[in-house]
Amino acid sequence: MKSKTLLRLALTALLSLSGAVNVLAEDGPAKQLFGAEKLPSLGAPQSTGFYAKGCLAGGVALPVDGRTWQVMRLSRNRNWGHPRMIALLERLSRDAAAKDGWAGLLVGDISQPRGGPMLTGHASHQVGLDADIWLTPMPKRPFTKDEREKVEAKSMLKGDTLYVDPDKWTPAHAALLKRAAGYDEVERIFVHPGIKKKLCETVQGDRSWMAKIRPYWGHFYHFHVRMKCQPGSPSCKPQEPIGTGDGCDKSLAWWFTDEPWRKAPEPTKPVKPKIMMLSDLPKLCAQILDAPGPQSIDQVTYGAGADTSGSDVPAIVPDQPEAVPVPKQRVKSK
Template structure:
């Protein structure tokens, strides 16, 4: 347990956190469980301070923007067809199904789409949950950011991974893709990512979506998963569905039918999405924005925050089997890491993983 969470749980029992018991008495003035939870540290401090995953079976808990992650695994810093960026953030942890999909995309795009490899950005914190800065989503280990900059033909050093900037696909000062930067390989990469059955959505800038609508001549059956949204011109965002049979994990509703090259896309090229917010006319002081607390997350997240870390910090080497499952190499035997499977005694920490 991280130090902040340890101090919190030392003062407040799990029963109080979950609000199941320990109702305060009027005579003593003791707080109720709900009141105690309100006085704890913000959830982003608890989850942001965790350096290692919860030693629990792999499980995505809650919704993409309100939940946590048990039994997370980290994508290694380097593979033959990917490199992880911004390593200091410690945000390359995810559900095993997501890690397997990102690695699969990296291999297949390199083999078939002319894309040399992925530069992988933020996935999730070791235990998911709200982040100290940045994303509102990425909380359950089912979201991953992939740069729209292709991987170079050399291994980046630590400083480059922290300081190198991704390349915007837009013509400066416009909402449209720069034809001198965009390539057919970008389109093939995005269409492949959307084609996987596990993928729920791919978020891109509206200009990128329009470019695909205007130029893609192949199969458009999965194009509707590619959704226009603010930002996302330096990277695209992969979101996968809750793993099959998952309990307590909530996916989004399916996107509308069709490729999405209709009025819903045209709206992004009107003034309305980009208009500044209307100024406040009420001069009354506004209450301070309330921080999200552990009690605001699904109840199971209290257990994730309180769970012990790995039994060993030794690095584990993984490979991916032919159907895309991460497999732990342990001498003469291998065990497949799947959602809800028992967590291996040695948690997979970041390590270079060669392809079979």
């Protein structure tokens, strides 16, 4: 793949001139290399590495329009994932619409075409098994391409507090989270601590599914679904198993102390940001990066439920992802 080798050489030269890092000719900043890929690799699907340090082979795209979902922020080109993740999203959208009174899913970032570190935003979403879903229900009409870039998701919190606004929260929000957590292949769901607290205070009856609902920074306008490592991915690294309790205990109370929100002290000496290189990822990721892909967008594999009638949005927008500002939050391992 001559063009990819030239890209790496150019990146190496640029970084060497700036003194930022000394790398081999075939190495380079992983987010630049994976962010430049507009199409997936061919072959069997395989998630390699950890959610925050890996890549994806054989990814498929979630169509930007379905009867019960719409993809947002198309310029990022992040509606790719493991086929089982795409199937899960389509299933969740249908089930929630039919059984939970949820009009449809607004889907945010899943992964890049070949996974890997992203140019902006997430530390995870690298192996095609993570997906962000807005807590704003889908409208009755398709958004235009421009609206999908500009429409803002609504926060579920009351002002600047850590608590859910009761005027925004509905039983359908809880039902949607319960539906997603009820799928066996779902490993975790990240939400804002205030949303977890709201569930702890209001959910009646069976609460076993709440073990999967994990509080985390951000996630006040969307929730983050994480799937387990899937069959056929022997190099996928799983997280430690979750407990069996509902999570409405001291571990949740900690989020409502000052400690999680305390700013880290300023370093006494300047610290160079660490750049994740291709060589830092599992070795298989270099092969996935160089693997052949579809010759054109017409050969891309999509999920099964595409419905683009009445929409001015193309089936996929493979443009280079734009740098989209995201809210700053404390970085901590999930």
